[in-house]
Amino acid sequence: MPTFATDYLEQFAGLFIDPTKRIFVGYLVAAALIGFAVLWWRTRRSPRSLIGHLFRRSVWLSGSSKADFRLFAINQGIMMGLAPRLLSTLTVATLLFETLHVWFAGRPAVWTGAPVWAVAILFTLSQFLADDASKYLLHRWLHRWPVLWAFHKVHHSAETLTPFTVFRTHPVEGLLFALRSALSQAVCVAVFVFFFGDRATLTTVLGANVFLFAFNAMGANLRHSHVPFSYPAWLERVLISPRQHQIHHSDAVRHFDRNFGAALAVWDWIGGTLHVSAARERIRFGLGDGAMVDHRLRALYLSPFAEAAHCLRAYMSKGWIAMQNLVTTRALSAFRLGLALTAAVAALLLLSPARAAAEQELNIYSHRQPFLIEPFIEAYTAQTGTKINIVYASKGLAQRLQAEGELSPADVILTVDIARLSVYADKDLLAPVESDILAKSVPEHLRDPGNRWFAFSKRARIFAVRKGLEDLDKLKSYEDLASETWQGRVCSRPGSHVYNRALIASMIHADGEEAAQAWAQGVVDNLARRPQGDDRAQVKAIFEGVCDVAIINNYYFGKLKSSESPEHREWAEAAELVFPNQDGRGTHVNISGGGVAIHSKNKDEAVRFLEFLVSEEAQRLYGEVNYEYPVNPDVPASEELQSWGAFKEDDMPISRIAELAPQAQMIIDRVGW
Amino acid sequence: MRKHVFAGTAALTMTLLAGSALADDKVYAGFPITVKGYAGDKTTSVAYSGQIGRQALHDSLKKLAGKGNGAANEELLAALNLYYSGKGEGREILAPASKGAFVIKQTTIGEISDTNLSGKTYGGTITGMPNNRTGEELVNFWIEKAATAEGGADLVNGYDYPQLISKFIMGAVFYNQAVDGYLDENLSAEKKPNDQPYSDGAAYTGKEHSWDEAFGYFGAPAHALNLTPAQVYDIAKMKEEAFALADYNKDGVVDLKTEMVFGPAYYAAGADKSSAGKENATNYLHSIVQAFLDGRKLLVAANGEKLTDAQRTELRGYAAVISDNWEKVLAEAVFKYAGSVYKDLTKLKAVVESGGNEAEVLGDYVKHWGELKGFSLALQTGKDNLGETAVRLNRLIGFGPLLPNASQVVDIDSDGNYLRDQGPSFGEYMLHMLKVQKLMIDSFGIKAQDNNVMGDMADLSNALGGGSSAEND
Structure with a gap:
């Protein structure tokens, strides 16, 4: 049964036999040999005297070094306890790996012809560089930010240096280093596995990164020693010599904040913090603030906290923003923080819409996004006092309704697209509704012959075209889009999307199946790129010069035009609109609509809500909220919509679109849209 | 009488070969009759031919489902229905059928047992496909589709029906009947008591036969403990060199009733084989068969008496080992095929973007997706409601695969x-596959993890x- 003590001893001993660790016995021996050689070269003293000098008591058993050993022993225990709770490389790498799939819309295979060794070297080098660069950066912050310096000072308070001074670290700093290591490793691992798969491997010597091995084997341990081992000046601009790191530990003001780098000096060179060593320059190690260093554990572990708190208080008195104030001062009191959190949760619960009130309620299942629905809900609730609960989902609501059966709490179904609406009718999920208001306000061709569903708004499927197109006069109808004029100039989302399928269904209705297929083939032949993205992406493609014409729903243009994002407004700015077939049958329209759920317990209220949606107030909202056209003939389109130009709509029975959808899908599959 | 001879021969052979009766102890066969007052001529109480009949029906149905020519085919539909829900004569065993030197003893379903699959298909609703169909309704729906699909596959909508x-x-059928019926409800004190014959005049007690039937559904050969997972795998693949391994009684033919490997055991062996010798090695096949054997020996020791509470508790312990491992086997399969689908998507995307020939990749992709979907639905037919895990699994996989033209079946x-x-x-759909793999690890703790994308x-x-x-520089 392993105990903490045996675990501890095992891990402690492991540090000396693990070549990925700085104090691996091989590196220590290498450092001793190099140290010996360097000293011999400089002094030509006898071997015996040199060994005595290397391991002299005044260094190895000084108060400072004894503190190093104690910190080393205690920190090892602390880190063992913390390690399982730290953010792991794999966790971060997994998250990043997943995100890369979204950024690259899949997983491209890169440099497939590369030999495995080349990828391995590339990965190993990248990992070494990322690790070293992140060490430089964190080290720099530890010196530049007073709160962090309070902890890093513990390391710099060493007055004698031995290879074990590398462990003279405050645990808070240890945590920061562990986090840095996880992040830098994760970036490399995720990026390389994503692009190279199992070809990404680490080139190792004795299990350690080959570059890290080289760095350590070349006497890295001498950086914490009194052996003045420097490199030629040119090399010290590339690699940090042990002497340069000793300069970093110097108590002389001219050496402060110099040579942050671990292995490479280039980071210091770039960051303007490089200090090349000068011959025979004497250095004393320590903080250089004139104060006596307290090497007792209590001081080393606790005083950084007091100093950090002092720094924070100083910041706050200089007027930090309220948020940081809250975080820092309140964090000091776990009790008060807990109290505040409890209060916040309680307040949320009290305000939560889930708290049912006694008033009339209506449950809506909506495919329409919440921000499109909410203005209607607010207006309806203000008018009637009815409380409305919404279940929003982009997919699967019909299945959910089916599964719930008679127990379903749904009263109203709201969705977009006639095909989706007719799925509800097909599965017998909608109740027939008798309402004079609905019958009068929704034209016959925009409602179910069996009165199970009704359209509430119309959206036109139109062309967005590049502004100032010379041959615009050749684009009067959908049919024109298949002509050779537009070869390589058309963009569209995939054909199977309900909006495109509905358009093709309308073509079948107008011109017959054969002609519709020929037309669809013509459009596909004219595509500038593989069908992809949504309607917004097509306008963007026009802006980017990928194509001249795109098929979009009209409201996307409005959304882009009034977007808060300047980028979106630029896209809209690049395009203008064409309403096709104005001289013939009119532009194809699709609808948003809804109906009453078959098992609704509040059918009267549900019908009242549908009636509200065709009222003048709500019909205007459709235009204002989402640039959609009203279905109620008594209500004019919004001013913005009118400014885009008058349009004549194709008034084929909208239910026919749903009936023709399977044929339209077959055409899509055949022509590969 | 035949069984008697077989058991005797087997015991004698093993005694001679191994020099002790130890090896025989590892075979699921030859258990004595313990029913009080049994008057028939049977000499052993082991019987699970109905289950083996269904294994053969399943294998045959799968084979037949790939025979469509792309047009309406009433004859094929009738044949498929015959193997799924029919009974009686005329049902030749289409698989596993003799292949070269690998000779199968039986050639018709009737020689094993006159049974069907439909009557034993999970009756709950399958939420992972549209329209709340029961298990049986879903299979019937797929059978109709398979009858008109070329080679059983509909590449337009993305379905491989045999899979x-x-x-x-x-x-x-197999997992549900075993873990939700025989190894769960039938282990209660009231149902199928051990001091009564399973049915009037039967040679086995209620509990003995329940246990044997569950074993039959697992589909392992009676001598599975004498075989390595790799050997069991080879037997299922009917490799010529595996014939001798399968023919345990050395009568020159492989008896489907006792010597063959079927679906669930094959997948258990597959996971064990792929992870063998690694840190993450699994032992599903032998764990399950050993638990069946231990449970069966307990029933022999009960000697036809009512089980005590302590005995039933012990028996439930063995049942739990079987159920847990079986569930993991299904989860491992979901994991493996999510990995295959992921790899196929990588290829498919490259082909689509370069305007290459999709057909080459599409067939494999749709096949792997069918295996993934089939196993993911199978996993949801156990004795426990998987709750959130099931919802996530179904949403991640969807009702159909993402197709090259960016479409996906969303309803029926x-x-x-x-x-x-x-x-x-x-990219998003590939991410779904990664999440499916992660879900299998998080929810079921599977270890073999074949085709691990994150590996x-x-x-x-x-x-x-x-x-x-805590180091510093």
């Missing part, structure tokens, strides 16, 4: 037509080592 039907039945109308819509991007990353992270000691 869907087969993998789903492995759950909805009341006439059985598929309704499609624009699906997620390739390279874990290996690489380990190679870099941790930064858990």
Whole structure:
């Protein structure tokens, strides 16, 4: 049964036999040999005297070094306890790996012809560089930010240096280093596995990164020693010599904040913090603030906290923003923080819409996004006092309704697209509704012959075209889009999307199946790129010069035009609109609509809500909220919509679109849209 | 009488070969009759031919489901129905059938047992496909589709019916019947007591036969403990060199009733084989068969008496080992095929983007997706409601695969037509597959993890080592 003590001893001993660790016995021996050689070269003293000098008591058993050993022993225990709770490389790498799939819309295979060794070297080098660069950066912050310096000072308070001074670290700093290591490793691992798969491997010597091995084997341990081992000046601009790191530990003001780098000096060179060593320059190690260093554990572990708190208080008195104030001062009191959190949760619960009130309620299942629905809900609730609960989902609501059966709490179904609406009718999920208001306000061709569903708004499927197109006069109808004029100039989302399928269904209705297929083939032949993205992406493609014409729903243009994002407004700015077939049958329209759920317990209220949606107030909202056209003939389109130009709509029975959808899908599959 | 001879021969052979009776102890066969007052001529109480009959029906149905020519085919539909829900004469065993030197003893279903699959298919609703169909309704729906699909596959909508039907039945019949019926309800004190024959005049007690039937559904040969997972795998593949391994009684033929490997055992062996000798090695096949054997020996020791509470508790312990491992086997299969689908998507995306020939990749992709979907639905037919895990699994996989033209089946109308819509991007759907793999690890703790997409990353992270000691520079 392993105990903490045996675990501890095992891990402690492991540090000396693990070549990925700085104090691996091989590196220590290498450092001793190099140290010996360097000293011999400089002094030509006898071997015996040199060994005595290397391991002299005044260094190895000084108060400072004894503190190093104690910190080393205690920190090892602390880190063992913390390690399982730290953010792991794999966790971060997994998250990043997943995100890369979204950024690259899949997983491209890169440099497939590369030999495995080349990828391995590339990965190993990248990992070494990322690790070293992140060490430089964190080290720099530890010196530049007073709160962090309070902890890093513990390391710099060493007055004698031995290879074990590398462990003279405050645990808070240890945590920061562990986090840095996880992040830098994760970036490399995720990026390389994503692009190279199992070809990404680490080139190792004795299990350690080959570059890290080289760095350590070349006497890295001498950086914490009194052996003045420097490199030629040119090399010290590339690699940090042990002497340069000793300069970093110097108590002389001219050496402060110099040579942050671990292995490479280039980071210091770039960051303007490089200090090349000068011959025979004497250095004393320590903080250089004139104060006596307290090497007792209590001081080393606790005083950084007091100093950090002092720094924070100083910041706050200089007027930090309220948020940081809250975080820092309140964090000091776990009790008060807990109290505040409890209060916040309680307040949320009290305000939560889930708290049912006694008033009339209506449950809506909506495919329409919440921000499109909410203005209607607010207006309806203000008018009637009815409380409305919404279940929003982009997919699967019909299945959910089916599964719930008679127990379903749904009263109203709201969705977009006639095909989706007719799925509800097909599965017998909608109740027939008798309402004079609905019958009068929704034209016959925009409602179910069996009165199970009704359209509430119309959206036109139109062309967005590049502004100032010379041959615009050749684009009067959908049919024109298949002509050779537009070869390589058309963009569209995939054909199977309900909006495109509905358009093709309308073509079948107008011109017959054969002609519709020929037309669809013509459009596909004219595509500038593989069908992809949504309607917004097509306008963007026009802006980017990928194509001249795109098929979009009209409201996307409005959304882009009034977007808060300047980028979106630029896209809209690049395009203008064409309403096709104005001289013939009119532009194809699709609808948003809804109906009453078959098992609704509040059918009267549900019908009242549908009636509200065709009222003048709500019909205007459709235009204002989402640039959609009203279905109620008594209500004019919004001013913005009118400014885009008058349009004549194709008034084929909208239910026919749903009936023709399977044929339209077959055409899509055949022509590969 | 035949069984008597077989058991005797087997015992004698093994005694002679191994020089002790130990090896025989490892075979699921020859258990004595313990029913009080049994008057028939049987000499052993082991019987699970109905289950083996269904294994053979399943294998045959799968084979037949791939025979469509792309047009309406009433004859094929009738044949498929015969193997799924029919009974009686005329049902030749289409698989596993003799192949070269690998000779199968039986050639018709009737020689094993006159049974069917439909009557034993999971009766709950399958929420992972539209329209709340029961397990049986779903198989019937797929059978109708298979009858008109060329080679059993509909590449337009993305379905490989032989795979869907087969993998789903492995759950909805075999796994469900075993873990939700025989190894669960039938282990209660009231149902199928051990001091009564299973049915009037039977040679086995209620509990003995329940246990044997569950064993039959697992589909392992009686001598599975004498075989390595790799050997069991080879027997299922009917490799010539595996014939001798399968023919335990050395009569020159492989008896489907006792010597053959079927679906669930094959997948258990597959996971064990792929992970053998590694840190993450699994032992599903032998754990399950050993638990069956231990439970059966307990029943022999009960000697036809009512089980005590302590005995039933012990028996439930063995049942739990079987159920848990079996569930893991299905989860491992979901994991493996999510990995295959992921890899196929990588290829498919490259082909689509370069305007290459999709057909080459599409067939494999649709096949792997069918295996993934079938197993994911099978996993949901156990004794426990998987709750959130099931919801996530179904949403991640969807009702159909993402197709090259960016569409995906989102519903099925009341006439059985598929309704499609624009699906997620390739990247998003690949991400779904990663999440399916993660879900299988998190929810079921599976270890073999064949086709692990994230495996390279874990290996690489380990190679870099941790930064858990407080070092400074």
